[in-house]
Amino acid sequence: MIRLDDVQIFVQTVEAESFSEAARQLNIAPGLASSAVQRLEKELGVRLFTRSTRSMQLSEDGERYLPHARALLEAQQEGRRALAREDGALSGPLRLSVSSDFGRNLLLGWLDAFQHQHPALSLHVRMSDRAVDLVRQPLDAAIRYGTLSDSSLVAMSLLDTNRRAVCASPAYLAKHGTPTSIDDLRRHNCLRFLWSEQVHERWRFTLPTGDRTVAISGNRISDDADAVRRWAVAGEGIIYKSRLDVIDDLKAGRLVELFPHAHCEPAPLNLVCADRTRLTPVMTQLKAFLREKCEALAASHTPKLL
Template sequence: MIRLDDVEIFVRAAQAVSFSEAARQLNISPGLASAAVQRLEKTLNARLFIRSTRSLQLAEDGERYLPHALALLEAQRQGQAALADAQCELAGPLRLSLPSDLGRNLLLPWLDAFQHLHPRITVHLRLSDRAADLLRQPLDAVVRYGPLADSSLLALPLIEHNRRALCAAPAYLARHGRPQRPEDLRQHNCLRFVWSEQLHERWRFTLPDGERTVAVTGNRISDDADVVRRWALAGEGLIYKSRLDLIPDLLAGRLLEVFPSPWCEPLPLHLMCAHRSRLTPVITQLRGFLQGRCEELVAGYNALRPGRGPENRLP
């Protein structure tokens, strides 16, 4: 059986035309190098070198064998690289909980693209507008909006400067007029959603002259934010939710922003894990991938939408 160590010594000696130089490169003694080549010659039943006291040169069989020896060493290198890649390849289950609207309409195609890059990952998704318990439920991470409360959870920002947007369909504004101040919302049909058993009916704004909180009312409530967005698209009322969710509708003109962006409530987006020990390579790469897609979406919105005044740009 041919030993690859012997093949490497043969190649080094052939390239250096010296057993001593080959031994020096491999940090072994010249005697070991010479013995390795003799062992290879015996295995191959061929004379690879013509030796004399003053010179070393390849024999005819050595010339013939050298390209095959190089191919053997290259095959070994490629095999080791393939094993290293396999060990670094992302694999295993990825168990995520996502908000309903963001999950269905933005994150789902992004996760498809991520899984196509890493096909050995198995994705398990939960779409819900209820708070997930990372400590009790079998989840690797959750994607959630909102400022961080004091918590032991590990939060990785996906987009920190996102805000809510107050929006309505053009048809609704044509019928009911455009509110000018937060107080005007009391005369409008406001589409509300339930988040973790709590009705989101106190809408907060920051005006140049101070904070405003308006208790809004309306004839439609859902525990699924995607349903509330669909009602807004149908012209049934005003919606106040993450602008990131609404960017495709805003760019297409299906929804219009009612108030300037700085008036609206901050709503950062995070990828959250139970603790640092759950920060696996899969989660780390997923965070970078989703963060990049969020940045691309926001940059496209700021660049392509009409009326790109600084007061309306997404920070």
């Protein structure tokens, strides 16, 4: 019989990347952690880790078993929460990964409101513009722009009509002139974003004449999308960002939208889970809450183009 304590130690070892660190975090002896994983391996009939004198890493069987181990632990916790609450209130941890700009300037305030509605929830928010591994990392979901490349993940749409927008500050346009076509962007200082070590410097558009890609350049690059937006507001150049991220700047006049919204690249926003076992009542209600917020924000400002 598989012991859930052994499953927990296995998952903790994956996250800690060593038996000794997992044991320290769980306040048990290192030998107990190693024995627990060996016992689990015996019950499953596989090797979960490949070990050497210098390193330890998940085996192929371990990689396959990990999401199911997480699901077992989550089911146990969800069962305990269900027994502990008679009124159906949401409780327990909510562990999210979110991009920097959307996270800092929009999501944090929305999560405040969501937690105030459900005070038994505890929030764990990781803010990063790097890709995350929803299978291996202790996360319930990630909020990300774009179309999923991994078909095994589960995406719940928060705003499927969202697109990117080309924007600059009034000060920048007054000093450097306003581009009248996408080809003019080559002659302007374009602020670039670095995602997973790849610079986003080929901006894509859908024009009446067909799809076009413009290779841009500029004197600033950052792996923090919020920093890129702040540079644009300060008048340092032109950005190509999710329109949802810049709506407040557009409404306040800090930024100006340059080209028709329909011409810019789609940037759907999704709440992404590793698998369907993560679609708990917390996730279902969070999705409905955030979708309502995103749709209201998107509808709050009609593009006013130069």
